[in-house]
Amino acid sequence: MKIRLLDIAHAxxxxxxxxxxxxxxxxKPEWYPVLEKYVTLDRAREHxxxxxxxxxxxxxxxxxxALNFLLHGALxxxxxxxxxxxxxxxxxxxAMLRMEIEVPDDEAKAAHLPAxxxxxxxxxxxxx
Amino acid sequence: MSKDKNGERIVRVASGxxxxxxxxxxxxxxxxxxxxxxxxxxxxxxxxxxxxxxxxERDPKMGYARDFIGAFESVLPAVAKRGVRxxxxxxxxxPPACAAAIREVAKKHGVxxxxxxxxxxxxxxxxxxxxxxxxxxxxxxxETGEPLSTVRDRVLSAxxxxxxxxxxxxxxxxxxxxxxxxxxxxxxxxxxxxxxxGWASDDWDRLxxxxxxxxxxxxxxxxxxxxxxxxxxxxxDMANVGYPIVEGHADGSFVIYKHPNTGGRIxxxxxTEQLVYEMGDPNSYITPDVIAxxxxxxxxxxxxxxxxxxxxKGRPPTDxxxxxxxxxxxxxxxxxxxxxxxxxxxxxxxxxxxxxxxxERLGLKFDHILTEFVGVNATHGPLxxxxxxxxxxxxxxxxxxQDKASVERFTRELAPLVLNGPPxxxxxxxxxPKVEEIVAYWPALIDKTVxxxxxxxxx
Numbered sequence: 001m002k003i004r005l006l007d008i009a010h011a012x013x014x015x016x017x018x019x020x021x022x023x024x025x026x027x028k029p030e031w032y033p034v035l036e037k038y039v040t041l042d043r044a045r046e047h048x049x050x051x052x053x054x055x056x057x058x059x060x061x062x063x064x065x066a067l068n069f070l071l072h073g074a075l076x077x078x079x080x081x082x083x084x085x086x087x088x089x090x091x092x093x094x095a096m097l098r099m100e101i102e103v104p105d106d107e108a109k110a111a112h113l114p115a116x117x118x119x120x121x122x123x124x125x126x127x128x
Numbered sequence: 129m130s131k132d133k134n135g136e137r138i139v140r141v142a143s144g145x146x147x148x149x150x151x152x153x154x155x156x157x158x159x160x161x162x163x164x165x166x167x168x169x170x171x172x173x174x175x176x177x178x179x180x181x182x183x184x185e186r187d188p189k190m191g192y193a194r195d196f197i198g199a200f201e202s203v204l205p206a207v208a209k210r211g212v213r214x215x216x217x218x219x220x221x222x223p224p225a226c227a228a229a230i231r232e233v234a235k236k237h238g239v240x241x242x243x244x245x246x247x248x249x250x251x252x253x254x255x256x257x258x259x260x261x262x263x264x265x266x267x268x269x270x271e272t273g274e275p276l277s278t279v280r281d282r283v284l285s286a287x288x289x290x291x292x293x294x295x296x297x298x299x300x301x302x303x304x305x306x307x308x309x310x311x312x313x314x315x316x317x318x319x320x321x322x323x324x325x326g327w328a329s330d331d332w333d334r335l336x337x338x339x340x341x342x343x344x345x346x347x348x349x350x351x352x353x354x355x356x357x358x359x360x361x362x363x364x365d366m367a368n369v370g371y372p373i374v375e376g377h378a379d380g381s382f383v384i385y386k387h388p389n390t391g392g393r394i395x396x397x398x399x400t401e402q403l404v405y406e407m408g409d410p411n412s413y414i415t416p417d418v419i420a421x422x423x424x425x426x427x428x429x430x431x432x433x434x435x436x437x438x439x440x441k442g443r444p445p446t447d448x449x450x451x452x453x454x455x456x457x458x459x460x461x462x463x464x465x466x467x468x469x470x471x472x473x474x475x476x477x478x479x480x481x482x483x484x485x486x487x488e489r490l491g492l493k494f495d496h497i498l499t500e501f502v503g504v505n506a507t508h509g510p511l512x513x514x515x516x517x518x519x520x521x522x523x524x525x526x527x528x529x530q531d532k533a534s535v536e537r538f539t540r541e542l543a544p545l546v547l548n549g550p551p552x553x554x555x556x557x558x559x560x561p562k563v564e565e566i567v568a569y570w571p572a573l574i575d576k577t578v579x580x581x582x583x584x585x586x587x
Contacts, residue, residue: 010357010358010397010401011357011401012355012357012401012402012404012405013405014405014406014407015406016406016408017271017569017571018271021404021405021406021407021408023400023401023403023404023405023407025358025397025400025401025404027358047511050509050510051508051509051510051511059409059410059411060423061404061410061422061423062423063423063424063425063426063427064400064403064404064422064425064427065400066400066404068404068407068410070408076496076498077496078569079174079175079568079569080175080457080566080567080568080569081457081460081528081566081568083460083462083496083498083526083527083528084498084500084506085500085502085506085507085524086506086507091507091508093357094357094507094508095507095508095509095511098508098511
């Protein structure tokens with residue numbers, strides 16, 4: 001079953017040089033294990049392919065029910081060099097929440113995860 | 129120092145400014161909305177120091193965050209009559225000049241005797257830069273590893289991030305206004321907690337807790353409902369938002385709260401969003417005083433608009449200080465035009481192609497050209513998917529390069545598109561884009577022993 005991160009997490013992002021960070025926080029503590037298991041480093045790399053020029057790092061903060069991602073080469077040089085509207089990476093948070101993850105039906109049901117809206121699923125799959 | 133309702137000692141540090149340009153009302157609201165012991169004002173961002181250095185070059189009495197003067201005046205009664213102490217990194221590259229201006233304000237209001245100003249200096253490495261480089265301090269860029277010598281002739285400012293110790297010295301000498309240059313944002317909050325509770329310099333867990341307290345409130349209302357994505361539409365009375373206050377306890381635990389009858393919301397989600405803001409490796413939040421481990425923070429609800437943080441662990445710091453260096457790195461300009469329905473996106477894309485072809489034919493030299501389509505992909509890029517015939521699209525095109533003449537010529541090429549490009553175009557009333565000099569950021573490390581801070585209290 002496809003789950004959209006927007007429906008199970010909130011997030012905030014910021015910058016350090018040319019790197020944006022995204023702190024991804026489970027909306028409910030019991031959903032954190034789903035983030036930890038399915039929002040993997042590879043899944044994040046795939047999601048931001050073509051959006052950033054560098055690699056991704058991933059850290060776990062189970063105490064905050066959160067993951068932290070560092071997106072390198074995300075800000076067109078960063079700070080004052082950047083020509084981007086989002087030179088300080090403020091909205092990479094919501095870009096991350098567009099991600100959809102595939103969770104086995106029984107796990108999704110057991111955790112009461114909300115299914116992704118059909119339209120969103122269709123849009124994504126038509127692109128892939 | 130005060131006591132809570134159980135008779136336990138508490139220290140209340142209020143955040144009144146999250147950056148230079150933050151809400152002018154906030155400092156006064158923080159000292160008038162209820163009892164606080166300290167008011168903490170953070171003015172410095174990465175690029176701020178270079179702006180201030182340019183101002184100081186033009187006028188040796190400048191080079192500090194001038195907003196602080198008005199902020200101080202707005203809280204002066206609380207400082208002079210009620211014992212609230214103010215800590216601010218408003219000194220920028222000229223803390224003595226900032227102190228002189230504060231002194232004038234106290235004098236004007238006839239309370240000179242009640243204001244003792246502590247001035248922290250020693251973070252400014254610009255006058256010593258050649259000596260340091262000659263002495264073998266490469267000040268290599270933390271990301272690229274390049275030595276500073278490659279851009280030495282273009283350096284505008286260089287400041288070491290300094291920790292809590294000099295602020296504490298000023299407080300020990302009874303300063304009730306402490307003005308620093310490039311103190312870390314978090315030290316402004318940790319210092320008064322450490323001073324009041326007498327935490328030892330190797331009490332790593334408590335020092336780390338003070339740093340986390342500082343991180344939580346250093347961006348002002350960003351932990352009390354501002355920029356909060358979680359359930360954002362239900363956050364009440366944002367026009368009247370309450371800025372956060374740390375209620376510190378001797379054991380290092382603390383509560384984040386706000387004054388009664390203010391808007392916004394302090395909740396586990398709002399505080400957690402701030403905790404992860406600008407986070408690097410959460411296991412190692414490095415400061416001059418201590419390395420804090422953000423994976424040890426416990427967060428729990430402690431009443432309405434009260435969140436308690438506890439259990440925080442720390443460990444000894446490194447033997448380096450981070451240095452914030454600013455240098456000139458060419459020029460840039462960004463311009464926009466708006467295309468309307470029908471086929472707004474197609475028209476904007478056509479304008480981009482035409483403009484780029486003209487820039488190419490003119491032989492202009494840029495390091496980089498970036499086009500974004502606001503309303504389509506400016507914030508999320510390809511993740512946003514294909515647009516469905518939007519009512520309007522803004523094209524936003526920027527260039528940067530070392531050749532100022534090329535960047536200037538670019539600013540003349542945008543407006544003509546209104547008459548000689550695709551149709552249904554508007555939104556050019558702002559005129560030609562401005563050419564800006566780029567002042568870039570160069571983070572480096574330096575041995576702690578090299579930096580000697582100095583504290584002076586003006587009676």
